[in-house]
Every structure is written in C-alpha cells, then in structure tokens.
Amino acid sequence: MLHLVDRSTGGVPVAVRGYIANTPPGFSHVVASPHVGGTPAPVWREGDGKAEIHHVAWEVSTPLRAVRSLRGILRQVDPDVVHAHSSFPGAYARLLGAGDARLVYTPHCFAFERRDIGAAPRAVYRAIERALRGRADVLASGGPGEAVAARGLGYPEDRLRVIPNVPSVHRPASARRPAVRPTRTLTVGMLGRWAPQKDPAAFISLVRRLRSELPGVTVRAKWIGGGDGAEGAPDDIDVTGWQTPDGVATELASLDVYLHTAAWEAAVAIAILDAWECGIPILARPIPAMPGLPPMVGVDDGLSGLVEAVRSGRLQDWADDNRARWGGYLDGRFTPQSQRTALGRVWG
Secondary structure (H helix, E strand, O other): OEEEOOOOOOHHHHHHHHHHHOOOOOOOEEEEEOEEOOEEOHHHHOOOOOOOEEEEEOOOOOHHHHHHHHHHHHHHHOOOEEEEEOHHHHHHHHHHOOOOOEEEEEOOOOHHHOOOOOHHHHHHHHHHHHHHHHHOOEEEEOOHHHHHHHHHHOOOHHHEEEOOOOOOOOOOHHHOOOOOOOOOEEEEEEEOOOOHHHOHHHHHHHHHHHHHHOOOOEEEEEEEOOOOOHHHOOOOEEEOOOOOHHHHHHHHHOOOEEEEOOOOOOOOOHHHHHHHHOOOOEEEOOOOOOOOOOHHHEHHHHHHHHHHHHHHOOHHHHHHHHHHHHHHHHOOOOOHHHHHHHHHHHHO
C-alpha cells in the first residue's frame, strides 16, 4: 500500500495516519511525502497507531518535480494499491497511472470547493477533475457531501466509496468536568491551520459577537494550531501553535465551547470529532459537507442559544442538549471499526 501525501502538517496527514492506524489485516504501508530535514515530518511520529510505516521522500516543490519523483517512487515500491490523498497527488497519480496497482483517490475536499480563489480557477480545477475521473479505480470520499460532488463530476456509483473520519485524539482525564460550570468566564476555541479554509476571520467575528452580547462575562478565545498567517492574529486570541495529539486533547478539554468556522470541508471534520471525543459542546458552521446538520448546533442559530444559556445560568443544560443533538447527528458512524470496514472495501 503506497500513500501519496504532498504536505507535512495539517488535516490530510492526520487523516492518513488514522487510516494506517485502523488498517484492515494484510496491508503494509509506505508513505511518500515531503521530508523535513532529511527525515519524515513529525506528524508521522505522533498518534498511537501500531501499524508499521515505511517512508520514502517525495519531492513536491513543483508539479514537474512531483511527477518525476513519483515516477521513481512507483518503480521503487511496486505497490499493489496506490492511495492518492488530496487534489494534486490525485492528479499526478492519475496522469502517470499506477500500472497493475489498484488506484484509489481521496480528495480530502476537492480543490474546486475552495472559497479563497475566484470562479475561474475553480472552474479549471473542476474541469481537470472531470477529465481525470475515469483514471482512478475508486474515488473514496471523506463523507457524503464529497460523494455528492463526485457524482456531479460523473463518477458512477460502482466506483464511489465513503471512508468516515474518526477522532485523532483520546479524551483526557481533565475533560471530566463538574456538573455546573461557572459562567463568569467562557472559553471558546477552534482547531486547525490558521488559513483561509478554516476562516480565522469568521472565528474572530464570533468571538467579538460573544464579547459584545455577554458584557459581564470574560470570553477567552483560543486557536489550537498554527500556520503562516498566525503571527497576524489579534492579541486577544491565544494561538497555541502546533500540538501533539495529547496536547490537542488537553487544549480542547480546556474549552467550554468549540466553534468550528471552516468555510469548506470534505466531511465532518476530524477537528469536530476530536472536540466530540473530548466531551465539549460544539457549534459548527453549516456547510455542504455536513448535510442535515441540526440548526441548533450550527453557529447561525446555535450562538443565540449559547448566549441565552450563559445569561440565564443554564450553560450545563445547554451543553447537555447540544451534546445530545450531536450524538444523534453522528449516530455512531465515525468509529475506528467503521473506518476499518470501509478501508477494507476501498483497498480491496
């Protein structure tokens, strides 16, 4: 099994790390990815997966170099299955072909779903995806929303599969909170890269709204993660920088409410599942990747309920209701066993 990953931080390698941790029996794994200082990036040493991973360096600084490097990797590894993760590796692998190997493509959010670029480049990305759709044996979407987008490109049902995300952290003991939480202070947070896809501006706007509507409450804001733009974060937003999985769990457990503001996703984000695993109530931005999201757990309708709960001293009741609604929405679908079963169907 050869995994193609063109980045060294962020959600894609975390998702791939989860796939490998939950691998069905009979698979060995090689990860082709950019190396940092001559060694695999730190993300591959984190987590608690027991599956052994072999690493090869993939030069991805330009598309031409990425294709040339991939050609050599395919000869070197001679895989039975190639799993390309995200749009550019998916394009490179489908252009080159995988020989006799089974070729699986997971977009981890199609590039044409981006909202930080104009209509013209999105149209180009869509055209490329449509042109290459017949060159993968399986499109393994990250969720039902991405599967809908794939159908719109012309993928037939017999080549579509869904791999559910799973949490990347374990709930720490510190997440066990007392039954009643003080409401003189409210700590909210977001998890991910400080980048347009996660929309830090939307998070900042929500924090400012909470501070405006709760003048007697100290609203603390925490961004769990980092990124090239994080140095421009306002002084009243605590940016933690990149964390280990244990560090992520500890930071999430310190929150009263998790606010997920991503402008686009492939599916129910791993960050949302991490917050769920840590026992934190969640308000998420409604996006097509999460069809049928109950309105009261979305930021549009749910924030007013949160404000009223804090004002009236019923934060715990609100949190319990929020957790119950999320439990109904997630419905036990995002578990390691569900992922392992799906991967067995995808990899063959």
